[in-house]
Amino acid sequence: MNALILEDDELVGELLETVVAGIHQGANVSLARSLSEAQQLLDSDGRYQLYLIDWQLPDGSGLDLVKRVRAGDRDVPIVMVSGRSDRESVLRAAHHGISGYITKPLDVQLLHERLTKLVPAVEPGHGSADEYLKASLNSVVQLPTDIDPADVLELIGRQQELSPAQLAERWREEAALTARLLDVANSSSFRRTGKPVESLRDAISNMGVAMALNQALALALDVAGKIDNPDLQAQARAFHDMALQVSREAQKLAMRLGKSPSSFQQAGLLSRLGEMAVLKVLNQFTAEGGSLNGSEVEQCIGQWAQDYGNRLKVHWKLPLSLRDMIGAVHFLPKDSTREDRLVMRAAALIAGGQSDSDDCQRLLRRIGLELKPSTEESQYGVRS
Structure with missing residues (x-):
């Protein structure tokens, strides 16, 4: 199920998101903090099965979103969330076809009861995992940690x-x-x-x-603890371990070059962002009754990891330089000369057990390092 929450108060928005996730295991929740942001989400992916809409917003009225949704769908559940509790306001909102009205401060138990009645049960096994990933791409904006x-x-x-x-x-x-x-x-x-x-x-x-x-x-970034499917959980742990290893190797290289290791560590940690996001969505798919086999999981990761990773990088507003360093973990053009990218690619090869490969040795030479035959942490020597 996809749900859209329009709420400008960050704490209230997070509370609403938690309640929705608790009612409907595997829900995809998109959280907008302004009317314009919610309108953009509808423009990009207008398929939601639940709306929670605040009335008073910094850039307009939540009723405008109610009118737009109802113009195209008379049945989808819409709950108005507002600090207004007077009869006139409730009747005004009801006139536009809302399904429920909740006043602030929120009564979590009442909200839970109302939403439980409104949100229909999901029929299991609808569509393929690939179709599910395609439909969820625009609504996945966070990891389940x-x-x-x-x-x-x-x-x-x-x-x-x-x-x-x-x-x-x-x-x-x-x-x-x-x-x-x-x-x-x-x-x-x-x-x-x-x-x-x-x-x-x-x-x-x-x-x-x-x-x-x-x-x-x-x-x-460690999503394994929030994934219920054992096979997907094991994959999440493996990808997180890969990212940690790349981060550690990038840190070592940066320090040997006399550079601050922080951004190199971050790039390594974020290097499996797309895979983690895909596994999160596949976990939701199985929670809603979908079935997967091992080859399907690998195929979905191969096809969708880059798209989901890019989606999160944009949503999190990662600097372009950091995005380039993350990208270098997976691929580095032969004509690339940026030292930070060379370091990240070398770190990825070393973390993957390819330290003796010609590619890795060539990269180390290009950044002025050589790999010493040692198992100690300080194994990179600066070439004179």
């Missing part, structure tokens, strides 16, 4: 102005992230004294804001 990668990327974009204390305050309710950062801060690589690090703020201070943000991004 507890931490939104878009939020982490936004923080990364302004990391120079963030302090450990500010990050600690922002993340104080994120139990999984806190545990991860404490584990990293207490590892041999970062621990500075014999006394263990016990607070989130101290953990971030120990490793630095940039490293803490990259650890948060790695966790945000």
Whole structure:
């Protein structure tokens, strides 16, 4: 099922999204924060089975969207969400054919009950996985993790102005992230004294804001825990491990070249973004009764990973330079001279066990490094 939520308040929007996802396992939820954004979503992919629409918006009235939807579909469920509770407002909205009216502040239990009655059950097995992926492409804008990668990327974009204390305050309710950062801060690589690090703020201070943000991004991109299908879950873990390995190798190369490793790590972590998104959608497909075999999964990933990855890169507003570095993990034109791209391609080959290949050795020479026959971390020597 595809649902469109039009709500300018970020917290209310996230709450509505959570309720919809809880009612309908595998729902594709598109969240718009303005009337114009919702209109654009309808223009690009107007097939939704549920609408939750706020009345008062920064750029107009949610009733305008209600009128547009009802002009083409008299039956699709539309729930108006508004701070207006007077009888005149309710009647005015009802005149335009809404299916329900919920007032703010939201009563989650009431909302759950109303939506459960409105949202029809999904008949299993409709269409193929390929058709499902095609239909879902324009509505998939996030990965199913507890931490939104878009939020982490936004923080990364302004990391120079963030302090450990500010990050600690922002993340104080994120139990999984806190545990991860404490584990990293207490590892041999970062621990500075014999006394263990016990607070989130101290953990971030120990490793630095940039490293803490990259650890948060790695966790945000780990979708395996939110995928129910065992086969798809195993693939999600494998792709996440691949991304982590590329990130680690890119970090090593960057440091040997005397460069800040942060952007190289990020490119590595994001290098399997499309595959993760495809697996998320395939999990929704199976949750709604669709069936898959191993060859179909591989075919879908091969056909759709790039499209879904590009969709997320645009939605998350990734800088063009970062997108190019991510792309170099998978393909590098022979005439490419940008050092950051050469590093990412070399890191991908090393992570894939191809460090001895002619391509990898040639790339290392082009960036002024050579691969030493050693299993230690510092295995890249700078050529004089």
